[in-house]
Amino acid sequence: MKRIVLSLLCVCFFAVTTTQAQSLLDKAQKAAAGTQSPLGNGIASSILGKLTPALGLTNAQQPKVLNLVTGFLKQKAGILPLQQANPAAYTSKFAGLQGGLFSKLKLLLTAAQYTKFLGLKPKTNDAGNVLSQLFF
Numbered sequence: 001m002k003r004i005v006l007s008l009l010c011v012c013f014f015a016v017t018t019t020q021a022q023s024l025l026d027k028a029q030k031a032a033a034g035t036q037s038p039l040g041n042g043i044a045s046s047i048l049g050k051l052t053p054a055l056g057l058t059n060a061q062q063p064k065v066l067n068l069v070t071g072f073l074k075q076k077a078g079i080l081p082l083q084q085a086n087p088a089a090y091t092s093k094f095a096g097l098q099g100g101l102f103s104k105l106k107l108l109l110t111a112a113q114y115t116k117f118l119g120l121k122p123k124t125n126d127a128g129n130v131l132s133q134l135f136f
Contacts, residue, residue, distance in 0.1 A: 044070040046130040054120060055113045064108055072101040
């Protein structure tokens with residue numbers, strides 16, 4: 001009788017543990033998908049929404065800027081774990097990503113637009129300002 005009860009408890013424990021592990025895996029996958037999707041569309045579109053009137057982006061420039069920003073944000077998402085684990089490595093890699101983005105924007109934008117763009121840099125990393133994603 002004890003063996004049956006013990007076996008039953010082991011089976012129940014295994015089932016609960018497996019369910020919880022699957023639930024955690026599902027949450028992690030949703031979070032990863034959620035990170036990529038909004039970065040690709042939501043945040044990048046919000047950034048474009050701020051840049052277009054501020055810089056006077058043309059219809060030809062808008063999709064190009066959106067592609068550059070989307071690519072940058074996806075690359076940034078890839079290095080975000082380093083921000084806590086290895087801040088020096090994050091800072092170094094972020095500087096490289098940001099430098100690449102800025103050099104591409106410099107080629108795409110006019111000199112006046114690029115100067116205005118640099119002037120849009122927030123003073124601090126403000127979560128309420130989507131442009132902080134590009135500068136911090």
